[in-house]
Amino acid sequence: MDGATRLDIPSVQDKVSPEEWAIRVQLAAAYRLAAHYGWDDLIYTHISARVPDGDHHFLINPLGLMFDEITASSLVKIDLNGNKLLDTPFHVNKAGFVIHSTIHAARDDAQTVMHLHTDYGIAVSNLKDGLTPHSQTAIPPWSVVGYHDYEGFAVNDGERERLEADIADKRAIILRNHGTLTIGRSVPKAFELMYFLEKACKIQVLTHATGLPIHKPSEASIDQALVDLTRVAGDDGADTLLWPALMRKLDRIDPSYRD
Numbered sequence: 001m002d003g004a005t006r007l008d009i010p011s012v013q014d015k016v017s018p019e020e021w022a023i024r025v026q027l028a029a030a031y032r033l034a035a036h037y038g039w040d041d042l043i044y045t046h047i048s049a050r051v052p053d054g055d056h057h058f059l060i061n062p063l064g065l066m067f068d069e070i071t072a073s074s075l076v077k078i079d080l081n082g083n084k085l086l087d088t089p090f091h092v093n094k095a096g097f098v099i100h101s102t103i104h105a106a107r108d109d110a111q112t113v114m115h116l117h118t119d120y121g122i123a124v125s126n127l128k129d130g131l132t133p134h135s136q137t138a139i140p141p142w143s144v145v146g147y148h149d150y151e152g153f154a155v156n157d158g159e160r161e162r163l164e165a166d167i168a169d170k171r172a173i174i175l176r177n178h179g180t181l182t183i184g185r186s187v188p189k190a191f192e193l194m195y196f197l198e199k200a201c202k203i204q205v206l207t208h209a210t211g212l213p214i215h216k217p218s219e220a221s222i223d224q225a226l227v228d229l230t231r232v233a234g235d236d237g238a239d240t241l242l243w244p245a246l247m248r249k250l251d252r253i254d255p256s257y258r259d
Contacts, residue, residue, distance in 0.1 A: 006069075006256070007065070007069060007074075009071055009073050009074045009259065010073065011073045011259060012024075012072075012073045012086065013072070013073070015086065016077075016086070017052075017053075019052045020051050020052065020053070020077075021072065023049050023050075023051060023052065023059065023187070024059060024072035024073070024075055025072045025257070025258050026049070026186075026187040026188070026243075027047060027048075027049040027059055027072075027075060027112070027187055028070050028071050028072045028074075028075065028257040028258070029187075029246070029247055029250055029257050030047050030112075030114065030187050030190075030191050031047060031061060031067045031068075031070035031257070032067065032068060032070065032250055032253075032254070032257045033191065033246055033249075033250065034047065034067050034114075034116070035066070035067035035068040036068075036249075036250075036253070037195075037198075038118075039067075039116050039118050039194075039198065040066065040067040040068070041116070041117040041118075042066070043063065043064055043065060043066060044093070044117065045096075045115050045116050045117050045179070046060055046061055046093065046096035046099070046100060046113075046115050047060075047061065047112070047113070047114045047115070047187075047190075048060040048096070048100040048104065048112065048113045049111060049112045049113075049187055050104055050110070050111050050112070051077060055079070056079070056080050056104055056105060057077055057078065057079050057080075057085055058077070058078065058100065058101075058104050059075040059076065059077050059078075060075065060076055060078065060092055060096055060097070060100060061074075061075065061076070061096070062074055062075070062076050062088070062090030062091065062092070063090065063091045063092060063093045064090065064091070065090070070257065071256060071257055071258070071259040072257065072258060072259060073259055074088075074090065076088055076090050076091075076092055078092060078097070078101075080101045080104065080105050081101075082094075082097045082101065096115075098156070098157065098159065098160065099113075099115060099163065099181070100113050100115070102160045102163050102164055103163075103164075103167060103183060106164045106167065107167070107183060109183070109185050110183045110184075111184060111185050111186050111187070111189075111190075112183070112184045112185075112186060112187045112189070112190035112191075113181065113182075113183055113190065114181065114182045114183075114184070114190045114191065114194045115175075115179060115180070115181045116179050116180050116181075116194065116198065117178070117179040118179065118180070118198055118201070120198065120201040120202040120204075120205050121174075121179050121180035121197070121198055121201045122177070122178065122179055123201065123205045124174065124180075124201040124204055124205065125174050125175060125176050125177055125178055125179060125180070126176075126177055130145070130147060130174050131145055131174060131197075131200060131201065131204065132204060133217065133222050134204065134207065134214060134215075134216055134217065135200065135203045135204070135207070136225065137196055137199050137200045137203055138196075138200035138203065138204065139222055139225045139226065139229075140193075140196055140226075140229055141172050141193060141196050141197040141200050142200070143226055144170060144171040144172050144193075145170060145171075145172040145173065145174055145197070146166055146167060146168060146170035146172070146173050146174075147166065147173065147174050147175075147176060148162070148163055148166040148167070148173055148174075148175050148176060149162075149166075149176045150175070150176045150177040150178055167183075170183070171183050171184070171193060172193055172194075172197055180194065180197055180198060180201065182194040182197060184238075186238070186239055187243075188238040188239045188242060188243035188246075189238045189239065191238070191243075191246075192238040192242055
């Protein structure tokens with residue numbers, strides 16, 4: 001990041017636990033990576049991560065910062081009622097608070113919640129059939145995705161109950177006419193699932209754009225792919241293999257997310 005245009009954000013590393021700081025760095029990295037892959041939407045949409053303090057407190061981006069400006073120290077720590085828990089000049093987007101607090105409260109495994117408004121993700125959210133398992137890339141996210149109908153901008157507390165019901169035990173959600181969302185037991189897991197969900201949406205839109213007949217895989221081959229996935233993917237691959245590689249990429253580009 002150019003030093004002339006970089007925001008002066010004081011470090012909070014000495015004000016939080018080492019465990020919280022580690023989550024802050026991972027979450028800031030997720031924002032920078034989202035910007036790198038072109039998933040950002042100006043200052044809107046959110047990625048949140050629960051703080052390991054046992055009280056369902058979580059970190060979320062401050063309203064007014066671009067994703068490529070996010071640092072570990074700029075993230076805002078709030079409780080499930082939206083109250084800021086650490087002194088900061090920044091504010092939180094109400095829409096982000098409603099969606100993310102609902103999921104963090106409802107799911108103990110929701111360490112990280114990632115929500116995007118990409119062109120391809122929204123395009124698939126507009127389709128009646130939603131995501132279809134017509135490519136190898138689509139099969140893993142298709143197998144864990146649910147749907148939530150559009151109710152307007154997510155700023156009304158009345159939507160919480162329906163959102164929670166639609167999420168149930170799903171690891172990914174397509175928010176109809178809105179965008180995509182993933183849930184992970186860690187920042188890396190939520191990011192990896194979103195990567196393949198977004199790629200699957202792009203492939204689906206590009207495939208339909210050809211106007212040509214679509215070759216659909218058999219149900220047996222889809223079932224076999226899911227069996228193969230559990231055999232080769234491993235439960236910790238996102239954390240131990242993919243994420244360190246992504247952070248090395250970020251460190252080569254701009255390590256200021258760690259500040």
